[in-house]
Amino acid sequence: MSDIAPKDEKLRIAENMQRLVDIMAKLRNPEDGCPWDLEQDFSTIAPYTIEEAYEVADAIERNDMSDLREELGDLLFQVVFHSQMADERGAFDIADVAEAICEKMVRRHPHVFDQGDERSAEEQTVAWEAVKAAERAAKGAPQTTASALDGVALPLPALLRAEKLQKRAARVGFDWTDPADIFLKLDEEADEVREAIASGEAEKIEDEIGDLLFVAANLARRMKIDPEVALRRANGKFERRFRAMEALADKNGQDFAKLDIEAQESLWQAVKRLERD
Numbered sequence: 039m040s041d042i043a044p045k046d047e048k049l050r051i052a053e054n055m056q057r058l059v060d061i062m063a064k065l066r067n068p069e070d071g072c073p074w075d076l077e078q079d080f081s082t083i084a085p086y087t088i089e090e091a092y093e094v095a096d097a098i099e100r101n102d103m104s105d106l107r108e109e110l111g112d113l114l115f116q117v118v119f120h121s122q123m124a125d126e127r128g129a130f131d132i133a134d135v136a137e138a139i140c141e142k143m144v145r146r147h148p149h150v151f152d153q154g155d156e157r158s159a160e161e162q163t164v165a166w167e168a169v170k171a172a173e174r175a176a177k178g179a180p181q182t183t184a185s186a187l188d189g190v191a192l193p194l195p196a197l198l199r200a201e202k203l204q205k206r207a208a209r210v211g212f213d214w215t216d217p218a219d220i221f222l223k224l225d226e227e228a229d230e231v232r233e234a235i236a237s238g239e240a241e242k243i244e245d246e247i248g249d250l251l252f253v254a255a256n257l258a259r260r261m262k263i264d265p266e267v268a269l270r271r272a273n274g275k276f277e278r279r280f281r282a283m284e285a286l287a288d289k290n291g292q293d294f295a296k297l298d299i300e301a302q303e304s305l306w307q308a309v310k311r312l313e314r315d
Contacts, residue, residue: 058115059132062122080123087116099270186210198266200255208259220257227253282309 043051065075090113097106121132144151186209190202207213214220227250234246258265283305287294294302 055132058118059122062115062118066122066126075119078119078123080120083116083119083123087113087120090116095270099267195266197251197255197269200252201259201265204256204259214256214260217257217260220253220260223253224250224257279306279309279313282312 065072068076090109094106094109094113097109117135118132121130121135125131186206187203190199190206192199194202204213214223227246231243231246231250234242237243255265258268283302284294286305286308287297292301294305297305
């Protein structure tokens with residue numbers, strides 16, 4: 039299979055990308071553009087960019103290819119939107135964005151584009167981090183001592199960032215050697231949460247619950263489970279069961295919101311039994 043798209047496919051890609059860029063430019067035209075689009079800036083659009091990325095992940099989780107195509111389009115539009123606003127400032131345009139990522143991918147895959155030695159996936163991960171570290175250094179001397187944790191973006195979702203921080207630390211040997219030790223740490227953190235609750239200090243409770251979640255993320259990492267995916271599945275399971283409880287209560291002529299906790303728990307167990315049957 040050729041690595042290069044046929045000429046007619048290249049033309050279709052170019053035409054549709056240019057059409058999208060033109061649509062975005064029209065929406066931001068000060069004379070006859072969309073008032074809402076014209077009011078936006080990088081900070082107001084950023085939350086939509088994050089939301090679209092999560093909707094892409096959701097479509098993948100559901101294995102819905104039709105929805106994935108649409109959500110990828112929405113995410114691509116976000117890239118074009120930010121690029122258009124940057125172009126208006128004379129900072130960069132969509133072509134610069136594409137050029138930069140092309141150069142970066144070639145630079146980070148010398149074993150593919152420079153006919154270098156073959157690498158395993160693990161070897162490529164190590165090499166990737168080395169190249170990224172070199173790129174960060176080339177951007178200017180760091181203000182602080184170089185760290186294995188450099189480059190883990192602060193705005194990442196907290197659970198995802200916890201996993202990435204732990205992976206970076208593990209690469210330089212800071213990790214539990216036995217996963218069983220993580221359970222001991224979980225027990226320790228749970229005890230500290232109980233003590234914090236007994237103290238009644240809100241800040242201390244927050245700190246200790248954060249520590250507990252951080253260790254739970256570490257356990258997921260060691261078991262090669264993506265904690266973000268695991269939590270999304272748990273959210274989905276809870277939502278499914280909760281809606282089933284409401285439906286079961288309605289079927290029984292009950293107002294779920296007016297039931298006491300014992301009756302609600304009974305419905306919860308009934309729903310779990312139905313799932314197992």
